Amino acid sequence: MSVLRPLDKQPGLNTATILLVGTEDALLQQLADAMLKEDCASELKIHLARSLPLPSDVNRPRIDLIMFVVNLHSKYSLQNVEESLRHVDATFFLGKVGFLAMGAGQESHCSIHRNTVTKLANTYRSPLFFCDLEREGFRATVAQRLVRMLQICAGHVPGVSALNLLSLLRSSENPAPEDL
Amino acid sequence: MDETVAEFFKRTILKIPMTEMMTILKAWDFLSEKQLQNVNFRQRKESLVQDLVLLCEKKRASVHDAALLDIVCEDIDLFDMEQFKSSFKKILQRALKNVMVSFRDAEENAVWIRIAWGTQYRKPNQYKPVYVVYYSQTPYAFTSSCPLRSNIPLLGQALTVASNHHKIVKMDLRSRYLDSLKAIVFKQYNQTFETYNSTTPLQEKSLELDIHMDSRIIHENRIEKERVQRVTQETFGDYSQPRLEFAQYKLETKFKSDFNGDILAERKEPLRCLIKFSSPHLLEALKSLAPAGIADAPLSPLLTCIPNKGMNYFKIKDK
Numbered sequence: 001m002s003v004l005r006p007l008d009k010q011p012g013l014n015t016a017t018i019l020l021v022g023t024e025d026a027l028l029q030q031l032a033d034a035m036l037k038e039d040c041a042s043e044l045k046i047h048l049a050r051s052l053p054l055p056s057d058v059n060r061p062r063i064d065l066i067m068f069v070v071n072l073h074s075k076y077s078l079q080n081v082e083e084s085l086r087h088v089d090a091t092f093f094l095g096k097v098g099f100l101a102m103g104a105g106q107e108s109h110c111s112i113h114r115n116t117v118t119k120l121a122n123t124y125r126s127p128l129f130f131c132d133l134e135r136e137g138f139r140a141t142v143a144q145r146l147v148r149m150l151q152i153c154a155g156h157v158p159g160v161s162a163l164n165l166l167s168l169l170r171s172s173e174n175p176a177p178e179d180l
Numbered sequence: 181m182d183e184t185v186a187e188f189f190k191r192t193i194l195k196i197p198m199t200e201m202m203t204i205l206k207a208w209d210f211l212s213e214k215q216l217q218n219v220n221f222r223q224r225k226e227s228l229v230q231d232l233v234l235l236c237e238k239k240r241a242s243v244h245d246a247a248l249l250d251i252v253c254e255d256i257d258l259f260d261m262e263q264f265k266s267s268f269k270k271i272l273q274r275a276l277k278n279v280m281v282s283f284r285d286a287e288e289n290a291v292w293i294r295i296a297w298g299t300q301y302r303k304p305n306q307y308k309p310v311y312v313v314y315y316s317q318t319p320y321a322f323t324s325s326c327p328l329r330s331n332i333p334l335l336g337q338a339l340t341v342a343s344n345h346h347k348i349v350k351m352d353l354r355s356r357y358l359d360s361l362k363a364i365v366f367k368q369y370n371q372t373f374e375t376y377n378s379t380t381p382l383q384e385k386s387l388e389l390d391i392h393m394d395s396r397i398i399h400e401n402r403i404e405k406e407r408v409q410r411v412t413q414e415t416f417g418d419y420s421q422p423r424l425e426f427a428q429y430k431l432e433t434k435f436k437s438d439f440n441g442d443i444l445a446e447r448k449e450p451l452r453c454l455i456k457f458s459s460p461h462l463l464e465a466l467k468s469l470a471p472a473g474i475a476d477a478p479l480s481p482l483l484t485c486i487p488n489k490g491m492n493y494f495k496i497k498d499k
Contacts, residue, residue: 048397
């Protein structure tokens with residue numbers, strides 16, 4: 001069974017690679033476009049995948065950050081993410097994984113409760129962002145955050161590591177379960 | 181003459197409108213001019229038909245001659261619009277005292293009918309009419325929803341008799357767009373009107389993918405995506421889909437279970453539920469489900485069979 005590991009490859013020179021995993025292909029594409037529009041000193045590479053595991057016969061760069069995208073309107077997308085999580089090595093969850101939940105703005109269409117994704121993110125000790133990817137303004141904002149986060153995870157920001165960022169992001173609103 | 185052959189003659193001749201009777205019989209060329217001259221064409225149709233059938237019997241007409249007559253009838257456009265209209269109106273007026281029927285001829289041998297229903301004591305209600313469009317060259321009529329459901333069988337009967345058919349069947353197909361209903365029912369939805377150049381469509385497709393693909397964006401599941409596109413195209417084609425707003429499935433099933441003593445499976449009553457899909461353009465929405473990643477491809481045949489079967493209201497029962 002192929003499992004993604006964070007440090008099993010050499011990094012590319014000045015390259016930062018993000019893997020977006022989710023069923024909503026068109027929106028992932030738009031998010032990727034938005035990220036590429038950002039000013040960034042690093043060379044960005046964005047991989048889009050519907051689910052994990054990834055096809056094994058491909059030569060791909062080291063992945064610095066994985067974002068799992070869940071559509072709160074679709075139980076199918078949550079199920080897809082839950083199954084994909086099994087193909088990620090535990091060491092990835094030290095700041096190199098994040099969750100993005102979309103569709104929270106339309107409460108009436110949500111078939112997944114916000115708490116479900118919150119619990120999922122807490123279980124994996126990873127940050128959770130909410131964003132309605134269909135709205136261009138919100139999309140641009142989350143793209144900006146992802147680019148900054150990606151640069152840190154790729155080690156391009158001196159003095160800040162992925163693990164540092166993770167503990168900074170864990171605010172008092174979302175304490176780790178053992179802190180409760 | 182065999183009874184069945186006589187009956188065949190009777191029915192074939194009955195189908196001929198009075199105005200065309202002479203033309204058809206002459207074109208058939210079985211009964212001589214002299215014989216036809218001796219027939220009284222001014223009598224009631226039923227008696228005329230009887231006389232003609234007797235003549236055929238005397239001349240020992242065979243079933244082949246009857247078949248020839250049938251071909252002649254098909255060849256010459258038999259539908260008499262005026263007869264249909266008067267017959268339709270008469271049937272409704274005979275059954276209901278207060279009913280107003282209006283007609284308007286439209287293109288393609290279509291007639292629009294407007295019916296305002298009244299009751300025995302009330303004048304027709306002009307604000308709740310029913311509209312029917314009948315395409316005379318086809319066995320199809322389209323009706324708007326009838327507010328007085330008790331009048332629906334009568335409407336069906338009037339259409340059937342006036343158009344010389346035996347029975348009328350209600351199709352489980354409803355939409356607000358007449359053109360889409362026509363496209364589905366007359367099977368005209370899968371025609372692309374541009375001239376098909378075998379090289380250009382493929383080029384356009386690959387261009388579309390390139391525009392969106394910055395080389396910094398890599399699709400890991402490209403092969404799967406292409407498969408989904410291919411399956412979607414095979415199912416829905418390249419043409420624009422006819423426009424429907426709903427698909428409704430009435431289920432009546434029983435739970436099946438591997439466990440013994442499962443409470444739900446023990447129910448004697450079947451489980452009834454209704455599933456309704458609604459959209460401003462249902463078929464286009466279904467077509468975009470798999471490419472958008474919301475559903476797996478291929479879609480369930482219950483969804484994709486809609487234009488093919490000409491149904492968007494289904495009843496599904498356990499066999």
